[in-house]
Amino acid sequence: MGNFVIAIDGPAGSGKGTIAYEIARHYNYYYIDTGAFYRAITYLILKNDISLTDTDAILALADNAHFSFKGNHLILDGIDITDQLRSKEVEKIVSQVSCIKELRLILNRHILSLAQDKDIVADGRDTTTVIFPNANVKIYLDARFEARIKRRYDQNKAKDIYSSYDEIRENIEMRDRRDQMKTFGALTLAPDAHYIDTTNLSIEDIINKIINIIEGEVK
Ligand code: DC
Numbered sequence: 001m002g003n004f005v006i007a008i009d010g011p012a013g014s015g016k017g018t019i020a021y022e023i024a025r026h027y028n029y030y031y032i033d034t035g036a037f038y039r040a041i042t043y044l045i046l047k048n049d050i051s052l053t054d055t056d057a058i059l060a061l062a063d064n065a066h067f068s069f070k071g072n073h074l075i076l077d078g079i080d081i082t083d084q085l086r087s088k089e090v091e092k093i094v095s096q097v098s099c100i101k102e103l104r105l106i107l108n109r110h111i112l113s114l115a116q117d118k119d120i121v122a123d124g125r126d127t128t129t130v131i132f133p134n135a136n137v138k139i140y141l142d143a144r145f146e147a148r149i150k151r152r153y154d155q156n157k158a159k160d161i162y163s164s165y166d167e168i169r170e171n172i173e174m175r176d177r178r179d180q181m182k183t184f185g186a187l188t189l190a191p192d193a194h195y196i197d198t199t200n201l202s203i204e205d206i207i208n209k210i211i212n213i214i215e216g217e218v219k
Pocket of ligand 1: 012034035036038039094095096098099123124125126127175179185
């Protein structure tokens with residue numbers, strides 16, 4: 001038997017980060033937030049003042065980076081940079097960064113090598129389709145547009161990040177467009193994924209639903 005892989009995809013604000021981490025904790029599995037890889041590279045691009053058109057420099061950053069997780073915290077080259085990943089600056093350009101195909105290939109390699117020999121829960125946009133096409137359980141979490149904006153607004157507020165409702169609406173709209181239109185790794189519903197509309201569900205409801213699905217698949 002190989003390692004057990006639970007892959008969870010969905011659009012921005014669908015709640016997948018919170019849910020995926022809770023599922024990982026429930027089963028004591030390793031959690032891999034694949035969006036954090038794109039955010040980390042974006043953070044490095046900004047920190048090193050690299051132009052978004054300088055693909056070679058961006059790919060070199062990604063090639064040389066070392067990633068791991070401590071719980072749901074991303075450790076980049078030995079340093080916990082989790083707090084830097086949700087800044088407005090990162091948020092603004094991360095979806096553009098995530099459209100660089102060669103970067104996706106490098107980051108997918110990092111993700112797969114981190115997942116090796118572990119039971120994992122991974123979340124992102126293409127974990128159920130490109131990164132882990134043979135995942136044991138695939139979940140697609142969705143929510144209506146307005147609900148996703150409100151969730152991201154509340155999430156930011158709880159983290160003391162101030163963004164207006166309109167700013168978040170614009171950002172999510174733009175990210176949805178980019179997520180769906182990527183030529184590689186676009187957000188799509190895998191035919192064998194369980195689709196859950198979370199708009200009217202509490203976090204506990206969603207977690208219980210997913211645990212029921214997982215237990216059903218294992219039997
Ligand atoms: O899930 P998130 O909001 O942290 O993702 C950050 C960005 O990275 C978002 O624009 C989508 C992109 N992303 C991606 O292209 N592929 C993934 N597997 C995960 C995230």
